[in-house]
Amino acid sequence: MKPLKEFTIPFVGLKIAKHLFEYEVNQAFFKHFEYEDFNDVNIHVNVELEKKTTLLELHFEISGWVNVNCDLTNEPYNQTIENTFDLVVNFGDEYNDEHIDILIIPHGTYEISVEQYIYELIILSVPIKRIHPGVEDGSLDSEILKKLEELSPKLKEDKEKEEDIDPRWNTLKKLLTDK
Structure with missing residues (x-):
């Protein structure tokens, strides 16, 4: 799967400080991942990258809604979601993403792709049991x-x-x- 260019952050030219990147995620983003559980998507993503001398710290914040079908009635509704995630990017001899919140990339790498982290954060933010608010009330x-x-x-x-x-x-x- 070819990475999406708008979700790639070239950090090599950035100063040692905090930098904010904003993304709008829609249905086309999930078509790229071939994920078809959502009817429609409108999510705002903030990625705060703090560049330090030996590592990078990324703080992800998502908020918005996904349109899903209710598990009981199969009626579509907008499920609001909010979530955060912190990632530490360190430099090493080879690529290693074995840990959930630590990513090791090879020395000499000049950019990082955050699309997979955004995708997983959104998917994990949706409740397992999806119940239409009208069913509950x-x-x-x-x-x-x-x-x-x-x-x-x-x-x-x-x-x-x-x-x-x-x-x-x-x-x-x-x-x-x-x-």
Whole structure:
């Protein structure tokens, strides 16, 4: 996969100080990674690069929304996301990204690509279980929700069945709980 040029930071010409890079991430960014779980995306990314004499410190901040389908109703909705991530870039003999928050790049490297870190930060910011806000507050009117409610077991019927049980079974249940 060819890296996206706008997410490459050439740090060799920068002064030893803090530098801010801003990116707008949209659906085309995820098409580049062949990720199709999002219907639409609008995310603002701030990358603060602090250049020091022997290393680089990157601080990522994302905020925005992704349009996803609800896991219960399959209705699309905008899920707001916010997250931060810190990365230390050090120089060494060879490339090494074994650690989550430490990246070692070879001496003589003059630029760093941050697209993979932005991609992973966004993906990990989306909740595992995606529930439409209308489901939680009861305002969503959906055919699927009506069908789920229709097919769900009724609590009142269960209580009535328990009352109709022969009382001799209750004494047997006590034997199990008296241990």
